[in-house]
Amino acid sequence: MNGLPSGSPAQVPVLALGSLLLVTLQGELYDGTAEQLQSDLTERIAHSHVTGVVIDISGVEIVDSFLGRILAEIASSARLLATRTVVAGMRPAVAITLVELGLTLPGLDTALDVERALALLGHGSAPAPSVPAWEDA
Amino acid sequence: MTHTSRHTATTCLPIGSDADLAWVRQEVRQAAAELGFGLVQQTKLVTAASELARNTLIHGGGGRAEVTPLTGGPVLGLRVTFADSGPGIRDLEQAMTDGYTSGGGLGLGLSGARRLVQEFTIDSTPGQGTTVTVIAWANPMTRPRTGPR
Numbered sequence: 387m388n389g390l391p392s393g394s395p396a397q398v399p400v401l402a403l404g405s406l407l408l409v410t411l412q413g414e415l416y417d418g419t420a421e422q423l424q425s426d427l428t429e430r431i432a433h434s435h436v437t438g439v440v441i442d443i444s445g446v447e448i449v450d451s452f453l454g455r456i457l458a459e460i461a462s463s464a465r466l467l468a469t470r471t472v473v474a475g476m477r478p479a480v481a482i483t484l485v486e487l488g489l490t491l492p493g494l495d496t497a498l499d500v501e502r503a504l505a506l507l508g509h510g511s512a513p514a515p516s517v518p519a520w521e522d523a
Numbered sequence: 524m525t526h527t528s529r530h531t532a533t534t535c536l537p538i539g540s541d542a543d544l545a546w547v548r549q550e551v552r553q554a555a556a557e558l559g560f561g562l563v564q565q566t567k568l569v570t571a572a573s574e575l576a577r578n579t580l581i582h583g584g585g586g587r588a589e590v591t592p593l594t595g596g597p598v599l600g601l602r603v604t605f606a607d608s609g610p611g612i613r614d615l616e617q618a619m620t621d622g623y624t625s626g627g628g629l630g631l632g633l634s635g636a637r638r639l640v641q642e643f644t645i646d647s648t649p650g651q652g653t654t655v656t657v658i659a660w661a662n663p664m665t666r667p668r669t670g671p672r
Contacts, residue, residue: 414548417541417577448548448566450573451631479566487570487635488621 398423400430405437406509408500412445420456427460431467438507439464442500444475454489461494471495474503533591538579538605547576547588551603554590558599559661568601568659571636575605575655578632582625583607583653599661600641608652615647 398419401408407430409423427439441457443449449457461471472495484490497503504510534554536547551572555565572588579586586607593600612618618625621634633655637643642658 414545416545447552448570448573450570450577451635452573452577477566479563482563483566483570483639486567486638487574488631488638489635 397426400427402434402436404509405435406504406507407431407436407439408442409439410442410445413447415446415453417452420453424456424460424463428463428467431464431469436469438509439469439471440474440497440500440503440507441471442474442503443480444477444499446480447477449476449480449484449489451487451489454484454487454491458491458494465493470507472497472503472506474498474500533589536588536590537585538576538588538607539585541580544573544576544580547590548573550588550590551601554592555601555659558592558594558601560601560659564659564661567639568603568657571639571657571659572603574632574636575603575657578655579605579607579609579653582612583609585609586652593658600658602656602658604654604656606652606654611649611651611653612645612647613649615645619645 398409398411398415400423401410407427409427430436431439439460441460443457446453457473461473464471474497476496495506497506501510534550536550537543538547548569552565552569555568560568576588579588584607586605586609589602589604589606591602591604593602617623619633619637621631623634633645636655636657640657640659643655644657645653645655647653
């Protein structure tokens, strides 16, 4: 044992960047904290003029089926509220593990890092993203 | 099991809240790192442990995890056992099926965890509880995989 689990069990800060929300997950995320984040984010999306959400998970060492489901549900409810979600910075070992676990998170947009995620949402200098399927029709 | 274990320093951790799940993840991560597990192997084992610890908490009503380094054989390994005294599982085969869930999850806990480790055993008695034991080896290339992929 080397001290308490790192990371805050209390609340995940959500940063507003213009019309975007940036969430940075780090260290050990408690199940209750993840569920709290899901409801907080969805409330903020519904009551502000947010067009995109970036969830940076580069500081997250494992994504199990619980956290995977929370991420997918955040993206699904955000989509219903006309907001696009991009999960950024997944570690290679996490990606390999998720595939083997059987959780491939269809419908969840991902980017290699926050910068590319911002570009994907039209807030960066990178090439314009392709139009996502849900903006059709 | 076919190997003998010299090192029997088992760490026992209670599972009664989501803070305890974080403890289990940290303990398994640290033990696997000390045994020389690679990063991917660590991540797989910690993820499997997280799934199984959550099962113990949610379906078993809490219980305990035991983390034991296996250092007696030619290959270093880590055994993690999850035990609860909950309602047990009536149909193990069904519970091990991808997508089957009784708790509102994705139904990947048991079946997914089995894919992430080299050895997986589950023992459940309805009304008395469930015990799941997983083993991962530091270098899985030197041991054949067991169980279906």
